[in-house]
Amino acid sequence: xxxxxxIFKNIGVLxxxxxxxxxxxxxTLTFSAKYLGVEGFGILSFALAFTGIFSVLMDLGLNTLTIxxxxxxxxxxxxxxxxxxxxxxxxxxxxxxxxFLISNLIGYDPQTIYVVFLIAFYxxxxxxxxxxxxxxxxxxxxxxxxxxxxxxxxxxxxxxxxAINYGFNITQFSSIYTIVGVFVLVYVLIIFAWKFNLxxxxxxxxxxxxxxxxxxPFAITAISINLYLWIDTIILSLIQGxxxxxxxxxxxxxxxxxxxxxxxxxxxxxxxxxxxFVSSKQSLRLIFDKLFKIMILIxxxxxxxxxxxxxxxxxxxxxxxxxxxxxxxxILIWSTVLIFARSPLDRLLESSNKQLAVTKIFIIGALFNTxxxxxxxxxxxxxxxxxxxxxxxxxxxxxxxxxxRKKIGIFISKNTKISFLKIALAxxxxxxxxxQLIYLNIFVLIIIGLIIYILGLFIMQILDNDEISxxxxxxxxxx
Numbered sequence: 001x002x003x004x005x006x007i008f009k010n011i012g013v014l015x016x017x018x019x020x021x022x023x024x025x026x027x028t029l030t031f032s033a034k035y036l037g038v039e040g041f042g043i044l045s046f047a048l049a050f051t052g053i054f055s056v057l058m059d060l061g062l063n064t065l066t067i068x069x070x071x072x073x074x075x076x077x078x079x080x081x082x083x084x085x086x087x088x089x090x091x092x093x094x095x096x097x098x099x100f101l102i103s104n105l106i107g108y109d110p111q112t113i114y115v116v117f118l119i120a121f122y123x124x125x126x127x128x129x130x131x132x133x134x135x136x137x138x139x140x141x142x143x144x145x146x147x148x149x150x151x152x153x154x155x156x157x158x159x160x161x162x163a164i165n166y167g168f169n170i171t172q173f174s175s176i177y178t179i180v181g182v183f184v185l186v187y188v189l190i191i192f193a194w195k196f197n198l199x200x201x202x203x204x205x206x207x208x209x210x211x212x213x214x215x216x217p218f219a220i221t222a223i224s225i226n227l228y229l230w231i232d233t234i235i236l237s238l239i240q241g242x243x244x245x246x247x248x249x250x251x252x253x254x255x256x257x258x259x260x261x262x263x264x265x266x267x268x269x270x271x272x273x274x275x276x277f278v279s280s281k282q283s284l285r286l287i288f289d290k291l292f293k294i295m296i297l298i299x300x301x302x303x304x305x306x307x308x309x310x311x312x313x314x315x316x317x318x319x320x321x322x323x324x325x326x327x328x329x330x331i332l333i334w335s336t337v338l339i340f341a342r343s344p345l346d347r348l349l350e351s352s353n354k355q356l357a358v359t360k361i362f363i364i365g366a367l368f369n370t371x372x373x374x375x376x377x378x379x380x381x382x383x384x385x386x387x388x389x390x391x392x393x394x395x396x397x398x399x400x401x402x403x404x405r406k407k408i409g410i411f412i413s414k415n416t417k418i419s420f421l422k423i424a425l426a427x428x429x430x431x432x433x434x435x436q437l438i439y440l441n442i443f444v445l446i447i448i449g450l451i452i453y454i455l456g457l458f459i460m461q462i463l464d465n466d467e468i469s470x471x472x473x474x475x476x477x478x479x
Contacts, residue, residue, distance in 0.1 A: 232248070
């Protein structure tokens with residue numbers, strides 16, 4: 001199986017898995033928000049955001065390093081897993097103590113602190129599962145990761161149905177995540193033992209030092225990304241309270257769910273890009289250009305379509321109590337579009353051993369986002385937080401483009417730029433037509449929008465044979 005075939009296979013497997021996760025996640029999100037209400041949903045969202053920021057301190061960027069290095073040299077498998085597991089045991093213990101200390105110092109009420117602890121345990125379990133997922137990615141065995149993610153989503157969905165049926169309070173509701181984390185980790189360990197054999201723990205200080213020396217730029221990048229993904233939720237919680245957090249996160253979690261799409265493509269392309277950096281720079285350039293075009297091809301119409309039907313979506317999913325989330329969704333969807341566009345640049349730099357440059361960019365983004373949130377959230381609440389998120393993504397995208405050209409001399413081709421203009425035109429036409437038909441049912445609007453956009457793609461001949469093959473591969477695997 002050649003590189004292109006492997007990419008198609010992994011895209012298909014991951015796409016199917018993420019689609020199932022999207023379905024489970026969407027229903028879970030809807031049920032959770034409606035059951036918990038604005039305030040309860042705000043508390044849960046805060047706990048997920050708060051522990052999400054600290055999750056990087058447990059991982060230290062070692063998962064990304066594992067994917068890159070093991071995909072190049074499979075003999076590193078045993079050494080990496082044995083030592084990284086030991087590192088994560090120590091880092092998780094330290095991080096949990098830090099979460100305990102900070103959450104108490106801030107002065108949150110006991111109920112919120114207890115929810116944070118439960119979600120922290122879930123995060124720790126997930127950090128270890130992700131280590132083994134990184135090995136599956138390095139070996140391009142995405143099906144095992146896909147099954148694990150489906151299992152996680154399905155069990156959380158089932159658990160939440162049980163919670164609603166038995167009238168769980170917010171702390172009991174949160175415990176579902178911890179229980180599911182245990183089940184998923186057991187699954188991952190069984191699969192890993194079956195395919196690779198579980199190595200014994202190692203505490204080799206020389207190897208630890210070498211791993212952390214290589215991984216820390218990935219860790220700083222992830223910390224920076226998590227900060228500007230979640231710091232707005234933390235600041236909203238401190239200044240505006242759980243209701244503002246609930247309104248903001250009702251929209252925010254919808255757009256975050258859409259990020260499964262670039263995640264699918266990036267996870268499938270990253271190991272191959274890492275290999276091409278060593279073996280063929282020309283192939284690396286070509287595959288990057290293709291990935292960037294596909295991300296724009298998918299991301300831009302999602303932005304236009306969501307902006308037009310945002311009010312119908314929020315009312316359908318959450319009901320009138322979350323009406324304030326409409327404007328937030330219309331703003332935040334452009335953050336998602338920008339993330340679609342930037343993710344191939346991020347992956348290209350990391351696969352080319354330029355992770356330090358990516359680190360610096362996301363540090364700048366995190367600082368920019370944090371400072372503006374502190375300034376504007378007190379006055380503009382969740383609307384200010386949404387606008388600042390989009391501004392941060394514009395800044396990061398611009399810095400990535402500049403760095404890409406400066407560091408490795410790869411830039412977006414002329415043909416791709418022309419395709420972008422055509423994609424934007426097709427998307428705008430779709431949006432204008434949907435605006436005129438806004439009185440129709442939301443599902444009818446989505447179908448009409450999809451048909452109009454696809455027709456626009458073919459009329460303007462935006463897709464080439466490779467991109468059509470990728471789409472056919474995804475659809476074939478999806479069926």
